[in-house]
Amino acid sequence: MTSGDFQELDTGEVTLPDTDEVIPVRYLGGELADDEENSRRRLLADWMVAPDNPYFARATVNRIWSHLFGRGLVDPPDDMGQQNPASHPKVLEALAEYFKQSDYDLRQMIFLLTGTQAYQLSSSSGESGDAMPELFHRMAIKSLTAEQMYDSLAAATCRLQPAQLGGPTFGLNRVLDQGRQSFLTKMRTPNNGGTKFQSGIPQALSLMNGGLTAGATDGSESDILQSLQAPFFSDEERLETLFLATLTRLPQPDEQTTFLAYLETHDSEETKQRALGDVLWALLNCAEFALNH
Amino acid sequence: MRSITRRTLLKAAAAGGVGWSTQGWCRLLADQLSASRSSRRHCILLWMNGGPSQLDTFDMKPGHENGGEFKEIATSVPGLGISEHLPGLASMADELAILRGLNTKEGDHGRGTYLMRTGHPPAGPVNYPTIGASLSKELGSSRDDLPNYVSIAPYRAFNQEAFEPGFLGPSFAPLTVGASDIIAAAPAEDSGDEGYAPLKVDDLAFPRELHPSQSAGRLQLWNSLQTSFLAHHDVASPRGHDTVYRRALRLMNSDSAKAFDLSQEPDQVRDAYGRGRFGQGCLLARRLIERGVAFVDVTLGSLTGASIGWDTHQNNFAAVKELSAELDAGWSTMMIELRDRGLLESTTILWMGEFGRTPKINDMGGRDHYPNAWSCVLAGGGIQGGQAYGKTTDDGMEVDEGQVGVGDVLATLCKALGVSPEDENISEQGRPIRIAEGEAIADVLA
Secondary structure, three states: OOHHHOOOOOOOOOEOOOOOOEOOOEOOOOOEOOOOOOOHHHHHHHHHOOOOOHHHHHHHHHHHHHHHHOOOOOOOOOOOEOOEOOOOHHHHHHHHHHHHHOOOOHHHHHHHHHOOOOOOOOOOOOOOOOOOHHHOOOOOOEEOOHHHHHHHHHHHOOOOOHHHHHOOOHHHHHHHOHHHHHHHHHHOOOOOOOOOOOOOHHHHHHHHHOHHHHHHHOOOOOHHHHHOOOOOOOHHHHHHHHHHHHHOOOOOHHHHHHHHHHHHOOOOHHHHHHHHHHHHHHHHHOHHHHEEO | OOOOOHHHHHHHHHHOOOOOOHHHHHHHHHHHHHHHHHOOOEEEEEEEOOOOOHHHOOOOOOOOHHHOOOOEEEOOOOOOEEEOOOHHHHOOHHHEEEEEEEOOOOOOHHHHHHHHHHOOOOOOOOOOOOHHHHHHHHHOOOOOOOOOEEEEOOOOOOOHHHHOOHHHOHHHOOEEEOOOOOHHHOOOOOOOHHHOOOOOOOOOOOOOOOOHHHHHHHHHHHHHHHHHHHHHOOOHHHHHHHHHHHHHHHHHHOHHHHHHOHHHOOHHHHHHHOOOHHHHHHHHHHHHHHOOOOEEEEEEOOEEOOEEOOOOOOOHHHHHHHHHHHHHHHHHHHHHHHHHOOOHHHEEEEEEEOOEEOOOOOOOOOOOEEOOOEEEEEEEOOEOOOEEEOEEOOOOOOEEEOOEOHHHHHHHHHHHOOOOOOOEEEOOOOOEEEOOOOOOOHHHEO
């Protein structure tokens, strides 16, 4: 549900269904929430962040951890309780304490976590596959949310200029961007992020064959492909530009061989432009682009 | 689908007498595979969006003021009567088990849709899967070219989650064809090819302007990127990405994708089903079942003009008459064609909406929402047809006999399909959740 479905009322009581019996409002734990001065929402907020409430800081820290690491210290993060202990209880306690002392500063918490060695580990799995993700011995590979996917596509294909991405009007542009909205409707997944790949066949079809990708990989429409037409570029440079724009890395030697060979078989200006579109298509549809790794 | 468990393997080995024999289990595997293909079961959900009037379709009240304008007609089963506007189904009543004692608690479109399609009221943290996702997981195979679950002409605006795979995840999501969720997107009924409602899969082929040599080149480059990334990142999400993409590619390149091309059918066949979205959807369902798809749902009653399908708060009788004509043509032709192909006995059909409608006719000649006493229909494979199970009072207000809930209906559907309703899947909270809560109705099972 969206927040638009709710309306805060300043009056009104909760009654038993089909009766007039008023149910008094209590805190979790049983104490009456009885205060004429303040709204109930205010009372709830104060109660949640009260220094003697042990739950809020732990749950919040665990949630931020799970966003960054793909799984919580307590996992699933919605299932906190004695039956589901944390993988690293001392780490969770220390982070919760730090979070309280920083006056619940999310920015500082994210700064702290992203600076850790644990966060900066490689996601490369080597031989060990999926074994023991709860040890956080390498970075988890996370799926992009639909929003991240659209923005990544837009940024990689120069549909949005970098200045626009950071600029103050970006928020409004995003709401008004109908292409973005219809993409999000199509690509929406029940649990955004996480370490499971969430999309299905219709979404894959749309990314391979849909209008957004077709436009981005068509030489006469695509901004990035048109800019690569300049005659002073070599094929190596064109290839490097496309890899950097999509995967933010240079091609590996074996990739360079494969892709250059493909470009070289297309030597007229028209077929070259098409071949560059094919390279971009492959890059935009590969797992490395679609995942946060 | 039943798979070979460690236990059956061990049993086979033990039966061989001298412990482990490779030859033994190879044969077992081959036998199981061929058996599973020929004994494949299928399910079709005919989803009646808006809440169909039971009193004007399958639970008539002739002679009572609540009964309304329509006459009851006799069917091929002595003593069993249904609406005069369903003559095709009346002649096939030996296939139908009409459940007249359905009782549920949700009278809101969104909540009722979720309840009936998942078996659970919408509440709490669990994202329950729509029944098509759970059943196609049991009945389908990931080796098939076509998706195991296809959803035709759904109207998801009442409750998006009721059409989703929930905690089962996206690999069990339906392939959706001809959705009409918002007014702007709803294709006009007759805007398609030569007067038939269009039903097509979006983006099923590379863009037309692509040079033929390019598609091979693209896939070759993609494959090299994909293979080298997976070699160093052999964990869940890259594997999931790879599986989904390869299935999508298989669908694009398969002959089976021709199932979606209804223009391959002769006009008289297309006309017999009805030219609208529902009729053409039933034809598509038959073509998909023929090619082994496990679960298909077809919606009747998406947005038409100002009103939503079966939600007949006003002018109930004119609307239901029109909807009945579409329903009768599509459903009965589909059953005949499945039967002719020997597929009806392996295909179970469930007809239902989110709730029934008030027996009392309101001042605008309409009927309102009524979950207290209503009907659904099971038909085909595994079902003891030719009966009405349960009974409502003469005024239609209460269930008199044979009261059942949504869990019982879904458990019965599972059993008819050879699926155990007690089988569990694990929710995202780590909780085991049964495919269907409730008791299968023994009298309705063949």
